[in-house]
Amino acid sequence: DAGVIQSPRHEVTEMGQEVTLRCKPISGHDYLFWYRQTMMRGLELLIYFNNNVPIDDSGMPEDRFSAKMPNASFSTLKIQPSEPRDSAVYFCASSTWGGQEAEAFFGQGTRLTVV
Amino acid sequence: LAKTTQPISMDSYEGQEVNITCSHNNIATNDYITWYQQFPSQGPRFIIQGYKTKVTNEVASLFIPADRKSSTLSLPRVSLSDTAVYYCLVGEGTDKLIFGTGTRLQVFP
Numbered sequence: 001d002a003g004v005i006q007s008p009r010h011e012v013t014e015m016g017q018e019v020t021l022r023c024k025p026i027s028g029h030d031y032l033f034w035y036r037q038t039m040m041r042g043l044e045l046l047i048y049f050n051n052n053v054p055i056d057d058s059g060m061p062e063d064r065f066s067a068k069m070p071n072a073s074f075s076t077l078k079i080q081p082s083e084p085r086d087s088a089v090y091f092c093a094s095s096t097w098g099g100q101e102a103e104a105f106f107g108q109g110t111r112l113t114v115v
Numbered sequence: 116l117a118k119t120t121q122p123i124s125m126d127s128y129e130g131q132e133v134n135i136t137c138s139h140n141n142i143a144t145n146d147y148i149t150w151y152q153q154f155p156s157q158g159p160r161f162i163i164q165g166y167k168t169k170v171t172n173e174v175a176s177l178f179i180p181a182d183r184k185s186s187t188l189s190l191p192r193v194s195l196s197d198t199a200v201y202y203c204l205v206g207e208g209t210d211k212l213i214f215g216t217g218t219r220l221q222v223f224p
Binding site: 004031033035042043045048050055056091093095097098099100101102103104105106107108109 | 146147149153156157158159160161164202204205206209210211212213214215216217
């Protein structure tokens with residue numbers, strides 16, 4: 001397996017524009033996690049899915065953020081409208097089970113810059 | 116979730132052994148201790164997990180005392196490429212995967 005695949009690797013957009021980040025988890029993994037990482041706030045869990053169903057989205061900062069997982073092999077994180085404070089690295093991870101003991105596999109991340 | 120406490124940062128030189136200790140005083144009976152490593156510009160990577168005593172793999176060793184209220188990640192003979200952030204995770208009871216602030220290890224030549 002190629003691992004968790006995220007696209008794009010880099011995204012630069014103007015404030016107010018819609019941004020869509022994409023993630024392909026490892027085949028057979030039932031859990032998918034979206035994280036945001038900044039210097040100030042570290043690695044924050046935004047939302048996670050189990051068997052394509054969103055379980056906990058309490059980490060999603062605002063209504064401008066939404067995430068979907070239409071099938072087991074694809075997930076998106078959308079920001080609409082984007083703001084400069086959304087600039088961060090966004091990671092997607094997948095695992096066969098959830099929780100702190102899971103061996104989660106992370107993608108390379110998407111570096112988002114909103115100007 | 117069991118709360119974990121780790122040093123914010125550590126410095127070392129190439130060839131030295133580095134030990135990073137994580138405190139988890141309220142660890143539960145069924146909890147495992149898991150460590151991740153994150154290199155700059157990459158996502159975290161699972162490196163080792165243990166329940167008690169000692170676990171060793173090709174990357175690191177994990178020492179867990181009998182009371183399990185702390186654990187120590189040991190990196191033998193570090194090199195510049197071991198410069199990374201190391202995260203200690205403990206606790207179950209939820210499907211969430213939560214990372215703390217981690218320990219930033221800087222290895223100097």
